[in-house]
Amino acid sequence: MKFGVTLLADDLGTLAERARLAEQIGYDYIGVADSQSLFRELYVSLTVVAQVTNRARIGTAVTNPLTRHPAVTSSAIASIDELSNGRAFLGIGSGDSAVLNLDLRPARLAQVKEYVQAVRTHLTGKSYSYQGRDTHVRWANSSVPILMAAEGPRTLKLAGEIADAVLVHTGLTPEILESSIAMIREGEDEAGKPQGSVEIWAFAKCNVADDRDEAMQEIKMALAASGHHAFRYTLEGKYVPEEIHES
Secondary structure, eight states, X not given: OOOEEEEOOSOHHHHXXXXXXXXXTTOSEXXXXXXXXXXXXXXXXXXXXXXXXXXXXXXXXXXXXXXXXXXXXXXHHHHHHHHTTSOXXXXXXXXSHHHHTTTOOOOOHXXXXXXXXXXXXXXXXXXXEETTEEEOOTTOOOOOOEEEEEOSHHHHHHHHHHOSEEEEOSOSSHHHHHHHHXXXXXXXXXHTOOTTOSEEEEOOOOXXXXXXXXXXXXXXXXXXXXXXXXXXXXXXXXXXXXXXXXX
């Protein structure tokens, strides 16, 4: 088992300290959140993290298909991969605050799929026809793994089909994880991948404080935001008990 942490770049100096500490105490993965209206610029932040670490994998946790063209994302993450000596990963989802703060709608699954295909192609230096226009990143020659955040059944299945790893946001109980992983494996089968080839990253939001009440108070806003993100369209397949569907 490996452990990762997502850091919020609300100050670049603090980010550097936290990234350095995370690696020192044994975290294997260090992600940086992407939300231009709330935090420092994503790839500038990852540059800082790359410079203060030397072992942990580092990457986006997570970006989206809407606020950057896939060629821009490919060039950025390939640069981080070069700077970090091959330690980069690209986490992607449909988009949350980064998208909503620009008055955009989160990406549809078809958009996510095309974006991932475009990035994979660009990372090899080849041209890709994205939205009817050929684009490329000529210098790129990278195999950055792609991590996809997923919650609902259709997203979990797509992640198994197109991603190298899945950031599972459905919950941590054994029953829920087993069900979620089964959907990911369906996607693997559909894509002709070997069973179990897609890595499972179970995601949990938690808080550390001097006492339980303080920890609970601090994390309320983050939990409310997670609930809004998970249930903004439907409760189907989200493991919400029926007795609180109307809450």
